Amino acid sequence: xxxxxxxxxxxxxxxxxxxxxxxxxxxxxxxxxxxxxxxxxxxxxxxxxxxxxxxxxxxxxxxxxxxxxxxxxxxxxxxxxxxxxxxxxxxxxxxxxxxxxxxxxxxxxxxxxxxxxxxxxxxxxxxx
Amino acid sequence: xxxxxxxxxxxxxxxxxxxxxxxxxxxxxxxxxxxxxxxxxxxxxxxxxxxxxxxxxxxxxxxxxxxxxxxxxxxxxxxxxxxxxxxxxxxxxxxxxxxxxxxxxxxxxxxxxxxxxxxxxxxxxxxx
DNA sequence: CAGTATCCATTTGGATACTG
DNA sequence: CAGTATCCAAATGGATACTG
Numbered sequence: 092x093x094x095x096x097x098x099x100x101x102x103x104x105x106x107x108x109x110x111x112x113x114x115x116x117x118x119x120x121x122x123x124x125x126x127x128x129x130x131x132x133x134x135x136x137x138x139x140x141x142x143x144x145x146x147x148x149x150x151x152x153x154x155x156x157x158x159x160x161x162x163x164x165x166x167x168x169x170x171x172x173x174x175x176x177x178x179x180x181x182x183x184x185x186x187x188x189x190x191x192x193x194x195x196x197x198x199x200x201x202x203x204x205x206x207x208x209x210x211x212x213x214x215x216x217x218x219x
Numbered sequence: 220x221x222x223x224x225x226x227x228x229x230x231x232x233x234x235x236x237x238x239x240x241x242x243x244x245x246x247x248x249x250x251x252x253x254x255x256x257x258x259x260x261x262x263x264x265x266x267x268x269x270x271x272x273x274x275x276x277x278x279x280x281x282x283x284x285x286x287x288x289x290x291x292x293x294x295x296x297x298x299x300x301x302x303x304x305x306x307x308x309x310x311x312x313x314x315x316x317x318x319x320x321x322x323x324x325x326x327x328x329x330x331x332x333x334x335x336x337x338x339x340x341x342x343x344x345x346x347x
Numbered sequence: 348c349a350g351t352a353t354c355c356a357t358t359t360g361g362a363t364a365c366t367g
Numbered sequence: 368c369a370g371t372a373t374c375c376a377a378a379t380g381g382a383t384a385c386t387g
Contacts, residue, residue: 102251102322105272108333109326116325117245119359123230135369144233146361151370161335171367172368182331189321194230196317197244198237203310205236207289247380263349274381279350300348301387 115160116186120145120153125162125179125187126194132178162186243288244314248273248281253290253307253315254322260306290314 101107115121120142127133127141139150154177157163162183168174179187197204229235243249248270255261255269267278282305285291290311296302307315325332 102326103255103269103271109322109329112329112332113250113322113325114247117250117321119242122241122245127231141231143231147370148362149360152359159336159339160332161339167369170368173367173370175369182328182335185324185328186321189317189324193245193314193317193321194237194241196313197241198230200310200313201237201240204240204288207310208287211287211289275350276352276382277380280380295349299387301350303349 112160115156116162116190118153120149121157122190122194124150124153124157125183126191128163128177128179128183129187129191132176135175135177138177157183240288243284244290244318246281248277249285250318250322252278252281252285253311254319256291256305256307256311257315257319260304263303263305266305285311 102109102113116125123142123145124138127138130141133141135150135154138154139145139147142150145153154163154165158165161180164178164180164183166176166178168176230237230241244253251270251273252266255266258269261269263278263282266282267273267275270278273281282291282293286293289308292306292308292311294304294306296304
């Protein structure tokens with residue numbers, strides 16, 4: 092085992108337990124939900140408005156998975172109407188920081204990506 | 220607009236162009252492929268063995284998308300049998316570093332996640 | 348070797364209706 | 368308000384077979 096293997100020991104193994112967790116936090120809606128929750132505590136519908144485009148179903152599902160894995164804290168007041176608040180756990184905060192870092196980076200480099208795409212598409216169109 | 224909004228300006232908007240890019244690099248197989256390519260240049264089947272569990276179809280699809288977006292460089296030698304080598308572009312390296320950071324973190328905290336799951340499941344089983 | 352093509356199972360996602 | 372339940376369409380993903 093060389094030094095690089097030691098950095099990321101076994102995600103590359105099919106049955107590594109961390110793979111599903113990675114998919115949970117890096118999922119399409121999970122990334123955005125976690126990043127949004129860095130801004131503070133959100134109620135369900137407020138978060139749904141913040142994460143534009145997510146359906147009730149997917150947000151509920153995403154939040155449940157993140158809660159179960161310990162990234163998100165859910166606090167429900169047994170009132171009528173119900174009031175449920177979502178926030179990051181300490182683990183979730185650390186994770187969300189890394190995701191926000193990734194998001195920032197991708198946004199900053201978006202022009203590069205768009206340029207690469209155009210070059211790729213034009214090269215393909217040329218010898219087609 | 221407050222300071223937090225400025226950190227991640229508009230990924231939260233449904234039609235933000237960076238969302239698809241984020242999904243491309245954070246996809247189930249893209250994360251692993253990019254992390255694997257930090258170790259060096261890989262031929263298609265070598266990479267497929269490294270990213271255990273990925274199908275030919277998904278690896279090909281993932282690599283094409285990453286190449287088009289400018290994260291991966293593809294170098295094909297027109298020999299028989301064909302020899303194709305994949306490596307990270309500078310943009311891909313920066314991205315892969317951030318992803319590897321996330322992977323390491325998730326692996327390190329895996330015990331916490333498993334503990335959280337158990338607590339969550341037991342709490343639900345209790346009042347069921 | 349490096350893919351592409353095809354078929355099929357699973358998952359995802361949206362719309363709608365309903366409940367405490 | 369904060370969900371759950373249901374139904375359905377569409378996208379995703381995997382196994383296999385085939386090609387230059």
